[in-house]
Amino acid sequence: MKNSLxxxxxxxxxxxxxxxxxxxxxxxxxxxxxxxxxxxxxAVSEAVTNxxxxxxxxxxxxxxxxxxxxxxxxxxxxTDEGRGIEDVERARQPFYTSMPExxxxxxxxAVMEAFMDSVVIESEVGRGTRVIMQKRIGVHE
Amino acid sequence: xxxxxxxxGGTLTVFLSGELDxxxxxxxxxxxxxxxxxxxxxxxxxxxxGVTFMDSSGIGVILGRYxxxxxRGGSMNILNAKKNIERVLRMSGVxxxxxxxxxx
Numbered sequence: 584m585k586n587s588l589x590x591x592x593x594x595x596x597x598x599x600x601x602x603x604x605x606x607x608x609x610x611x612x613x614x615x616x617x618x619x620x621x622x623x624x625x626a627v628s629e630a631v632t633n634x635x636x637x638x639x640x641x642x643x644x645x646x647x648x649x650x651x652x653x654x655x656x657x658x659x660x661x662t663d664e665g666r667g668i669e670d671v672e673r674a675r676q677p678f679y680t681s682m683p684e685x686x687x688x689x690x691x692x693a694v695m696e697a698f699m700d701s702v703v704i705e706s707e708v709g710r711g712t713r714v715i716m717q718k719r720i721g722v723h724e
Numbered sequence: 725x726x727x728x729x730x731x732x733g734g735t736l737t738v739f740l741s742g743e744l745d746x747x748x749x750x751x752x753x754x755x756x757x758x759x760x761x762x763x764x765x766x767x768x769x770x771x772x773x774g775v776t777f778m779d780s781s782g783i784g785v786i787l788g789r790y791x792x793x794x795x796r797g798g799s800m801n802i803l804n805a806k807k808n809i810e811r812v813l814r815m816s817g818v819x820x821x822x823x824x825x826x827x828x
Contacts, residue, residue: 596747603777621808628779632746677815686753686784690816694780697815 586612587651594635594644594663602631602648609650610657613720622698623657623718629691630661630714637681638665638712657720659699664711671704726774727752729759734766737827741774746781756789766798769827773804782809783816790821799823 588609592598606627610620627648634646642665649660668674674681675696680689695702699716706712725748728739736759742748759765768789772778790800801822805813813819 596745596750599745599747600743618808624777625779625808625812628745628777632779632781636746686749686788688780688783688787688816690780690783690812693815694812697811 585651585653587649589647589649591645591647594639594646594665596632596635598646599628599631599635602646603628605648606650606659609652610720613652613655613657615720619718619720619722623659623720626695626698626702626716626718627659627661629694630659630716633691633714634661634663634665634712636685636687637668638663640666652720655719655721657718659716659718660713661716662711662713667708667710668704668706668712669708671706675704725752727755731765734764735769735825735827736760736765736767737769737771739771739774741776743777744775744782744785745777745779749781749785752785753788756785757792760789760792763796766793766796767800767825768793768798769801769803769825771803772806772809775806775809778809778812780812780816783812783818786813786818787816787821790818799825801825801827803827 603624610623647662651658675692677693678689680687699718701717703715725742730737
């Protein structure tokens, strides 16, 4: 069975809770374990926060959240049309942050990678960033 | 996100509850910075018992406050984190900075 949902919202940090709530509701339809649901909420929160804080900074833009499921495979895509990431490999490094003054811990991508099965980052400077995350859901072992 | 705190001698115990993300972190940070202006505070204990959600923004809040009190010989502890929150905390290595004390 396939399902999908696409939504866009302004890059206001108050929408972080909205985004992970939507992602959680969508994932609920896939009969997740408590832990899987928690993992998705956390990973989505990280990706959406990155889009807002690093993608747009002080400017306001639009963040797009796409969710799709096919059988037990969940795909979450978070897209911004902000600054883009100059060096994606460096951004992936745990504890690396381009914004230490903002108390960003540099753990965002590391958390996404730990909580999802795969994380793909596509980014172009001046054009924006897309993070595609996948996870098998409802695999009750 | 709700924040309550208790002072006992040089120890500040912070009781957090609700969801800690980038949005709510800003208010927590501002409030704690104000309290920590008091140089007699040498230990900060985060009681995470009421926190239902936390992403890496929470790590920034905790590490930032630790960095504030460390130069005055300060110490820190983190208590009662639920499993999903403890996983994020553990990944960051923040527990390595914690020391045991008489923190309930």
